[in-house]
Amino acid sequence: MRIGLLGTGPWAGMAHAPALSEHTSLDFAGIWGRRPEAAKELADRHGTRAYDDVDALLADVDAVAVALPPAVQADLAVRAARAGCHLLLDKPLATTVEQGRAVTEAVQEAGVASVVFFTSRFMTETEAWITEQADAGGWFTGRAQWLGSLFADDSDSPFADSPWRQQKGALWDVGPHALSVLLPVLGDARRVTAAAPGPGDTVHLVLDHAGGASSTVTLSLSAPAAAAGNAVELRGEKGVSVLPDSDEGAVTALLRAADALISAAGTGRPHPCDASFALRVTEILVEAETLLDRAGR
Structure with a gap:
């Protein structure tokens, strides 16, 4: 090709x-x-x-x-x-x-x-975990945190000067990552039930999923470097499952x-993960952004 x-x-x-x-x-x-x-x-x-x-x-x-x-x-x-x-x-x-x-x-x-x-979705261990949890089912709730330090005072990231990231923030930059993990496991987000701003560009979301579960999502590019990192935790009929780390680049x-x-x-x-799935992610993020704007973010 x-x-x-x-x-x-x-x-x-x-x-x-x-x-x-x-x-x-x-x-x-x-x-x-x-x-x-x-x-x-x-x-x-x-x-x-x-x-x-x-x-x-x-x-x-x-x-x-x-x-x-x-x-x-x-x-x-x-x-x-x-x-x-x-x-x-x-x-x-x-x-x-x-x-x-x-x-x-x-x-x-x-x-x-x-x-x-x-x-x-293209890292071996995390994709295998997503598939396994989707097959297991019975999830009651999920929690995702995607915290970056792109906009922290001590950041030297080459992406910190990106105009679209400065304008749209964590919701649009790392929000897609969190949704790409949660949606295939818990089902489509029927609605964003709450959205609230936090420090810097930090946002907190609550999602109602088609599979019956709810989830909370915290997103930021403004976290201190020592606090940065990603985590996803699911709780349901089979107990607790945590997204594994991956050393693949x-x-x-x-x-x-x-x-x-x-x-x-x-x-x-x-x-x-085709364009149709990515469109659905965009629709959810637009819904969240609308709620945040109404809250006077």
Whole structure:
């Protein structure tokens, strides 16, 4: 599968480009970015071609990976799907329901495959745990915490200056991770029953799930470094189960996401983390954001 990369920022350089270069079933055909000089530098580093024209890249490949802000990603994903390209997208799919729906409709109309990179869903141990807990059933409640220190005073993260993260905060940056774990186990969120702000960009959510359970979600990019970390705990008929840690990095997880895209494209069977699932995540986050805005966040 010939694949191109759209995007040249820190995430493209740290994760996407290395994974596309390393994957033995992909031909990493080229890179396009909004900054041509950055596209050339990244392409040279990985032995591929820099494109000045995104449509020229789309015409030359079978698939694209996207490492761009969600609003930019959504528009280009529609364009790529209409050009017949399979899509390896990042979370969040979009930050409006309208943009997310446009992507899913373009995917369906073009008959292309889509996989959205919810990191935990492509790590071996965490994905196995999610599958096991979904099969077990009988869950009464769940608790998820996704706490980062991106905006902490002592942060040196290359993502701290990201305009869309500064605008949308933890709800949109790490909220998709939490939902990608909870929804396949507890069922779709029938509604967000409460949403409250905390320190910095911290938010607290309460979800009512189709499986009968409820869950609480705490999200932040403003936590002190010593308090940062992720945790998911389920309680139900079989006791307590905790999401295991994983030592797999983003590149390894992206290699597995690329495997999933190749499989979906070859078989025609949608992956569980396709654009439709990502749209549902977007809808839930929009609902939460609306409640937070009403509360005067």
